[in-house]
Amino acid sequence: MLAADAGTYSIWLIILLSMGQLIGCSAPVRAPVVSRDHPPAQQRSARPSTYHVQRGDTLYSISWRFGIDYASLASWNGIRYPYTIYPGQKLRMAPTGRRWAVKNYPTKTPQTQVAAGSDKSVASDKTVSRSVSKGVSSSQDEEKISSISLKLQWLWPTKGSVVQRFVKGDPMRKGVKIEGRIGEPVNAAESGKVVYAGSGLIGYGRLVIIKHNKNYLSAYGYNKKIHVKEGDTVKKGIRIAEMGSDGNGKPVLxxxxxxxxxxxDPLKLLPRHP
Structure with missing residues (x-):
């Protein structure tokens, strides 16, 4: 009798285990949800040992993309102001422990000097302040920008509510997102020089980068339209772009x-939100 009961128990145990395996195999597998807003962290640009300049790159956009100080990148490659680079040029992306001679490139037209290429969607704006007069040398221009006080007086770049905050160390939250309306003016948060205007950096849409002094840069992404071009000197509060939308269709800057x-963290530098 006991043997029969044991046999029956074993049969039922085998049946239950088989059913569990079938249920497990038939359970749906959920695909990871990835926002189109930014590329996944593992797909974001890891810093290579060398980089070949592409059309549309500037020294500032390359340093921004890989999280490098532009001055360090220039130093590692012996490039001096105005940091002219060319398509196909090979850049070292880390210090090598040896000194490199400063490269003196031949004088070219302003269009060639500005960058390796530019975004055709960028439009000029008559409201942009071109305070750097004609005839002023590049070295004097750089000295003028670098002499700006480190205590910058930031302004909010646009109207709207902060819908995403900065998180230190999070590659997906390197800044803040300000929700507003499509076409809302995007203004320079501080005076400076436009060092990048285009759409070559993945995850930012149409992007403007402004250099304020030798330490600080600011960036404005997801623009519908850009109203400045590389090399423009802009005053604080001047419109530089129009708000567009992120990868999910939300109107944000x-x-x-x-x-x-x-x-x-921009919120530690900006004045209290209006």
């Missing part, structure tokens, strides 16, 4: 501030 190549 992505705003970043970086000090010596590292992202900092």
């Amino acid at each position: 992505h705003f970043e501030i970086r000090r010596n190549g590292a992202p900092v």
Whole structure:
């Protein structure tokens, strides 16, 4: 009798285990949800040992993309102001422990000097302040920008509510997102020089980067239209772009501030939100 009961128990145990395996195999597998807003962290650009300049690159856009201080990148490659680079040029992306001679490139037209290429969607704006007069040398221009006080007086770049905050160390939250309306003016948060205007950096849409002094840069992403071009000197509060939408169709401005190549919390530098 006991043997029969044991046999029956074993049969039922085998049946239950088989049913569990079938249920497990038939359970649906959920695909990971990835926002189109930014590329996944593992797909974001890892810093290579060398980089070949592409059309549309500038020294500033390359340093921004890989989180490097632009001055360091220039130093590693012996490039001096105005940091002219060319398509196909090979850049070292880390210090090598040896000194490199400063490269003196031949004088070219302003169009060639500005960048390796530019975005055709960028439009000029008569409201942009071109305070750097004709005839002023590049070195004098650089000295003028670098002499600006480190204590910058930031303004909010646009109207709207902060819908995403900065998180230190999070590659997906290097700045803040300000929700507003499509076409809302995007203004320069501080005076400076436009060092990038285009759409070559993945995850930012149409992007403007402004250099404020030798330490600080600010960036304005997801623009519908850009109203400045590389090389323009802009005053604080001047319209530089129009708000567009992120990868999910939400009307927002992505705003970043970086000090010596590292992202900092914009909310600690901006005045109290109006």
